[in-house]
Amino acid sequence: MVSNIKVLKDNSNNIEVKEEKYIEPYPRKLICEGCQSELEYDEFDLVMGEYGCMYVDCPICGEHNMLVDNEKSITLTVDNIEFPVHFHHVSVETGAKERCNTEEIRNELRRAITYFRENKEETDWYTWSGNLFVFVRRWSGDENYEVVVSKDFYNMEIDFEDKDYERKRDESK
Numbered sequence: 457m458v459s460n461i462k463v464l465k466d467n468s469n470n471i472e473v474k475e476e477k478y479i480e481p482y483p484r485k486l487i488c489e490g491c492q493s494e495l496e497y498d499e500f501d502l503v504m505g506e507y508g509c510m511y512v513d514c515p516i517c518g519e520h521n522m523l524v525d526n527e528k529s530i531t532l533t534v535d536n537i538e539f540p541v542h543f544h545h546v547s548v549e550t551g552a553k554e555r556c557n558t559e560e561i562r563n564e565l566r567r568a569i570t571y572f573r574e575n576k577e578e579t580d581w582y583t584w585s586g587n588l589f590v591f592v593r594r595w596s597g598d599e600n601y602e603v604v605v606s607k608d609f610y611n612m613e614i615d616f617e618d619k620d621y622e623r624k625r626d627e628s629k
C-alpha cells in the first residue's frame with residue numbers, strides 16, 4: 457500500500473527543532489537522591505557539572521543531584537569542554553578506595569604484561585580502580601613497557617559524531 461502521507465517539512469535531521477520542547481517554569485521540585493528530602497530549587501540554584509549536565513546540590517546531605525533532562529545541560533565536544541567543570545573527579549568520588557600502592561600496582565602490571573604477551577599486536581593497556589589509574593604501552597622498537605601511574609584522575613565522555621563510526625550509518629541500510 458502506498459502511503460498518502462505528505463511530508464511538509466522534514467525535520468528529522470534538524471537538531472534545533474528536535475530539542476525544542478516544553479520548558480517547565482521555576483521553581484521546580486526534586487527528591488534528593490542522597491537523603492530523599494523534597495527540595496524546591498530555582499534557576500540560579502543550578503550548577504553546571506560533569507558530563508555537561510546541570511546539578512542541584514542538596515543543602516542537607518550535599519548530594520550532587522544530576523538533572524539529566526534539564527534544558528541547560530549541554531552535549532560535550534572537543535570544542536566546548538572545560539576543565540575541571542565538565543569532568544568527573546573519579547579519584548575523590550565518594551567511596552573511591554585508596555588503591556595507589558605497591559601491591560595493587562604490581563598486580564595491575566602483571567595483568568598488563570600477561571595481556572601483552574598473549575596479544576603481541578596490541579600497544580596500549582589501561583585500567584582504573586579506586587584512586588589508581590594505570591596505563592601501560594608496549595614499545596616493540598625500544599623493547600620495553602612504559603608505565604604511567606596516577607593516584608588522582610578525572611574522566612569525561614564525548615559522544616560520537618557521524619565521522620566517528622566505523623561505517624557510515626547510511627551504508628548499513
Ligand SMILES: [Zn+2]
Nearest residue numbers: 488491514517
Ligand atoms: Zn540530600
